[in-house]
Amino acid sequence: MFKKKGMLAGLLSFGLVLAACGGDGNDEGNNGNTGGNGNANNTETNNDGNADANGGSEYTGGPHEWRFVTEETEGQVQYVYAEEFADLIHEKSGGQITIDVYGFGELGSEVDQVEQLQTQIVEFAIISPGFTGTLVPEGNLFALQFLFPDDNEVTQQILDESEAINVHLREQYEQHSITPLAFWTEGAMAWTGSSPLQNPDDFSGFQMRTQESPLILRSYEAYGANPTAMSWGELYTGLQQGAVDGQENPLFFIEDANFNEVQDHLTVSRHNHYVTMTTVNTEFYEGLDEETRALIDETTEEMRDRAFEIQEEQNGVALDLIEEDTDNPTEVYELSEEERDQFRELAIPVRDYFRENGGDNAEMILDMLEEEIAEIEGN
Ligand code: 6CS
Numbered sequence: 527m528f529k530k531k532g533m534l535a536g537l538l539s540f541g542l543v544l545a546a547c548g549g550d551g552n553d554e555g556n557n558g559n560t561g562g563n564g565n566a567n568n569t570e571t572n573n574d575g576n577a578d579a580n581g582g583s584e585y586t587g588g589p590h591e592w593r594f595v596t597e598e599t600e601g602q603v604q605y606v607y608a609e610e611f612a613d614l615i616h617e618k619s620g621g622q623i624t625i626d627v628y629g630f631g632e633l634g635s636e637v638d639q640v641e642q643l644q645t646q647i648v649e650f651a652i653i654s655p656g657f658t659g660t661l662v663p664e665g666n667l668f669a670l671q672f673l674f675p676d677d678n679e680v681t682q683q684i685l686d687e688s689e690a691i692n693v694h695l696r697e698q699y700e701q702h703s704i705t706p707l708a709f710w711t712e713g714a715m716a717w718t719g720s721s722p723l724q725n726p727d728d729f730s731g732f733q734m735r736t737q738e739s740p741l742i743l744r745s746y747e748a749y750g751a752n753p754t755a756m757s758w759g760e761l762y763t764g765l766q767q768g769a770v771d772g773q774e775n776p777l778f779f780i781e782d783a784n785f786n787e788v789q790d791h792l793t794v795s796r797h798n799h800y801v802t803m804t805t806v807n808t809e810f811y812e813g814l815d816e817e818t819r820a821l822i823d824e825t826t827e828e829m830r831d832r833a834f835e836i837q838e839e840q841n842g843v844a845l846d847l848i849e850e851d852t853d854n855p856t857e858v859y860e861l862s863e864e865e866r867d868q869f870r871e872l873a874i875p876v877r878d879y880f881r882e883n884g885g886d887n888a889e890m891i892l893d894m895l896e897e898e899i900a901e902i903e904g905n
Contacts, residue, residue, distance in 0.1 A: 583620020587818040594650035595628040604652040635757045644703045654802045656737030663885035664698045666741035668801040671873040685709040690894035706803040707826040710833040713841040714796040718789035719772035735770040776800045778840035787854045794860040
């Protein structure tokens with residue numbers, strides 16, 4: 527049985543100590559920025575707060591009303607996570623903190639959402655590093671295919687425990703007002719295509735849709751593809767009309783976004799894990815009183831296992847759903863280990879490209895992460 531190791535406990539307490547020391551005792555003082563649709567709920571929050579406070583909550587730092595934007599729509603992994611996160615915070619604060627959850631497209635594109643977090647239009651966001659590729663070049667790390675172990679659970683352990691990620695990469699994001707509180711997997715990715723994708727030659731001239739990360743593009747260029755960055759809001763139509771030939775995503779997302787309706791082939795490639803981040807605006811977070819920050823930290827910790835369960839549940843049924851959709855038949859192909867090795871061989875040199883072009887700290891962060899991965903895999 528897989529065991530959690532000591533590094534996590536160290537890191538987490540390190541985070542809590544930082545949280546405890548960082549506050550100046552002031553409340554965040556920027557509820558004004560959260561305007562918009564909050565008015566009706568504000569009354570509700572205060573009322574709930576009083577009611578629940580009588581019910582036993584010891585939280586004294588409210589009331590607050592915050593916003594949490596995700597890159598996915600209702601029912602999808604990030605959205606379910608954000609709803610549960612909001613519910614937990616509401617409950618723990620005795621109803622004094624309300625978080626309104628926004629789905630993809632409600633406030634703009636994925637890249638718009640990054641800016642909204644930076645400017646505190648929203649306090650919380652789920653941001654995939656693929657959409658911060660030019661802002662935080664070190665975040666391109668997650669575009670490196672075949673870097674993390676195949677095992678999703680071991681990969682999540684690394685995401686939870688890695689100092690390279692949770693300390694050094696986090697610092698890079700914080701310079702841009704983005705504090706990643708947790709890094710988590712939404713599952714191993716698969717490829718879909720209008721033609722079969724079984725070996726690197728199949729990518730020759732293939733118009734691959736990617737997120738905004740220059741390194742994701744680079745990774746597909748290494749296979750001979752012509753990658754194009756695109757928001758997922760345009761992807762279904764892009765695939766349908768042939769603007770792009772294929773894309774990568776976890777199985778749950780391929781199924782839920784109905785990409786199988788407009789793609790004939792699906793390759794179970796497990797070439798990478800889809801990694802995303804629970805983020806909070808840095809100035810907002812650091813300006814909170816200790817009690818409120820501790821509440822957020824505690825909730826983030828409680829959500830770690832839930833994030834894994836939510837993606838596991840959804841990914842676990844997605845391939846069957848795709849295969850059962852006989853109105854939209856999909857040819858499913860699982861790469862053999864030998865076939866995966868052919869891709870791995872082409873993917874590994876991209877790590878050196880990242881070391882040289884992934885920002886000032888890319889080499890240090892990747893070297894440390896590779897050591898951490900080797901350590902965990904060796905155990
Ligand atoms: O492919 C994308 O861009 C989308 N994929 C997932 C799994 N979540 C949101 C993201 O924008």
